[in-house]
Amino acid sequence: MPLTIKGPLSQFGESITIFGCGAMAGAMLSRWIDCGLPPAQVTAISPSGRAAPGGVSTLTAADGMSAPDILLIGFKPQQFVRAAAAAEPLAGPNTLVVSILAGVPLGDLVRAFPRAEAVARVMPNMPVATGRGVVATHGVPEGGAGERLQKLLDTLGHVQPIADENGFEAVTALTGCGPAFLYRFAQALTGAATRLGIDPADADPLARAMLAGAAATLAESDDSPLALAEAVASPGGMTQAGLDVLDNDGRLIALMAETLRAARERGRTLAQAARDG
Ligand SMILES: NC(=O)c1ccc[n+]([C@@H]2O[C@H](COP(=O)([O-])OP(=O)(O)OC[C@H]3O[C@@H](n4cnc5c(N)ncnc54)[C@H](OP(=O)(O)O)[C@@H]3O)[C@@H](O)[C@H]2O)c1
Structure with a gap:
C-alpha cells in the first residue's frame, strides 16, 4: 500500500500535469509530495523519461492524456515555441496553465494556450524544495483555480505577487538566480x-x-x-x-x-x- 503523508496538501483535489519536469519543476514537485500531495494526482512529462520525484509517474509525451486542472510548464524558455505547441492540447477550458519560464511574458503564454481557463506566471527558486523558497507571481486569477494554485505555492516559501510584469525579469534575476x-x-x-x-x-x-x-x-x-x-x-x-x-x-x-x-x-x-x- 502506498504511504500516505499527512500535510497541508493531503486533501488537495486537483489533477496536475507537469510538462517539462526538470530541476526546477522537480524541486517544486518534491516539496508538494513532502507536504502530502498524493503522487497519483500528478503526471510528469519529460522527453527523456527522466524519473520525477516522489514516485510520480513519468511519460515521454502527452499523447492521449486528458486536460488536467493545473498544467505546469517547466521546460526552458528557448524550447517555448515547440514545447508549448506540444503542451497546448492538454490545456482545456478548465485548465489553469502555470508557467515557470523566465522571460516569457503572459501575453505570449495566453496566445500559446488560447483555450485555457487562465494562465499565470510564477517564478520560483531552488530552495522551494525545502519550503524556504521565494515565489514571485504575476497574473494568478482571483478565487477558484487561482486560490487552489495559491494553496500549492504557499507550501514553497515566501510568495509575492508582482503587479507590474515589466519588473518580472529583474525579480527573476534577484530571486530566481x-x-x-x-x-x-x-x-x-x-x-x-x-x-x-x-x-x-x-x-x-x-x-x-x-x-x-x-x-x-x-x-x-x-x-x-x-x-x-x-x-x-x-x-x-x-x-x-x-x-x-x-x-x-x-x-x-x-x-x-x-x-x-x-x-x-x-x-x-x-x-x-x-x-x-
Ligand atoms: N533552475 C532554476 O533555478 C530556475 C529558477 C526559476 C525558473 N526556472 C525556469 O525553470 C525552467 C526549467 O529550468 P531547469 O533549470 O529546471 O531546466 P532543466 O533541468 O533542464 O529542465 C528542463 C525540462 O524540460 C524538459 N524538456 C525539454 N524539451 C522539452 C520538450 N520539447 N517538451 C517538453 N519538455 C521538454 C526536459 O526534459 P528531459 O529532462 O527529458 O530532457 C526537462 O525536464 C526554465 O524555463 C527556467 O527559466 C529555473
Missing part, C-alpha cells in the same frame, strides 16, 4: 579564508554555518541589513575595517548591480529567442 549568486559568494569567502591560512576543511563548514546563521537572523529580524551590519561592527574595529573594503567606491553595490543587470538582460534575450522560435 539569486541563490547561485549567494553560493558564489560563499565560495569566494571560503577561498579567501584559505588564502589567510585557514585549513579548507575548516573554512568550508565555518563559512556555510556563518552564512546560514546570518541569513536566519536576516529573515527573522525587523532590522534593516544596514542596522544588522552596524550591530556587528564597532567603530574602528575589525568588522568595520572589512566593511570599509566592501563599501569603498560603492564597489559591492556596483558589482551586484552589474550582476543583476547581466542576468536580467540574458532573460530578455532568451525571451526574444523564445518568440523567434
Whole structure:
C-alpha cells in the first residue's frame, strides 16, 4: 500500500500535469509530495523519461492524456515555441496553465494556450524544495483555480505577487538566480579564508554555518541589513575595517548591480529567442 503523508496538501483535489519536469519543476514537485500531495494526482512529462520525484509517474509525451486542472510548464524558455505547441492540447477550458519560464511574458503564454481557463506566471527558486523558497507571481486569477494554485505555492516559501510584469525579469534575476549568486559568494569567502591560512576543511563548514546563521537572523529580524551590519561592527574595529573594503567606491553595490543587470538582460534575450522560435 502506498504511504500516505499527512500535510497541508493531503486533501488537495486537483489533477496536475507537469510538462517539462526538470530541476526546477522537480524541486517544486518534491516539496508538494513532502507536504502530502498524493503522487497519483500528478503526471510528469519529460522527453527523456527522466524519473520525477516522489514516485510520480513519468511519460515521454502527452499523447492521449486528458486536460488536467493545473498544467505546469517547466521546460526552458528557448524550447517555448515547440514545447508549448506540444503542451497546448492538454490545456482545456478548465485548465489553469502555470508557467515557470523566465522571460516569457503572459501575453505570449495566453496566445500559446488560447483555450485555457487562465494562465499565470510564477517564478520560483531552488530552495522551494525545502519550503524556504521565494515565489514571485504575476497574473494568478482571483478565487477558484487561482486560490487552489495559491494553496500549492504557499507550501514553497515566501510568495509575492508582482503587479507590474515589466519588473518580472529583474525579480527573476534577484530571486530566481539569486541563490547561485549567494553560493558564489560563499565560495569566494571560503577561498579567501584559505588564502589567510585557514585549513579548507575548516573554512568550508565555518563559512556555510556563518552564512546560514546570518541569513536566519536576516529573515527573522525587523532590522534593516544596514542596522544588522552596524550591530556587528564597532567603530574602528575589525568588522568595520572589512566593511570599509566592501563599501569603498560603492564597489559591492556596483558589482551586484552589474550582476543583476547581466542576468536580467540574458532573460530578455532568451525571451526574444523564445518568440523567434
Ligand atoms: N533552475 C532554476 O533555478 C530556475 C529558477 C526559476 C525558473 N526556472 C525556469 O525553470 C525552467 C526549467 O529550468 P531547469 O533549470 O529546471 O531546466 P532543466 O533541468 O533542464 O529542465 C528542463 C525540462 O524540460 C524538459 N524538456 C525539454 N524539451 C522539452 C520538450 N520539447 N517538451 C517538453 N519538455 C521538454 C526536459 O526534459 P528531459 O529532462 O527529458 O530532457 C526537462 O525536464 C526554465 O524555463 C527556467 O527559466 C529555473
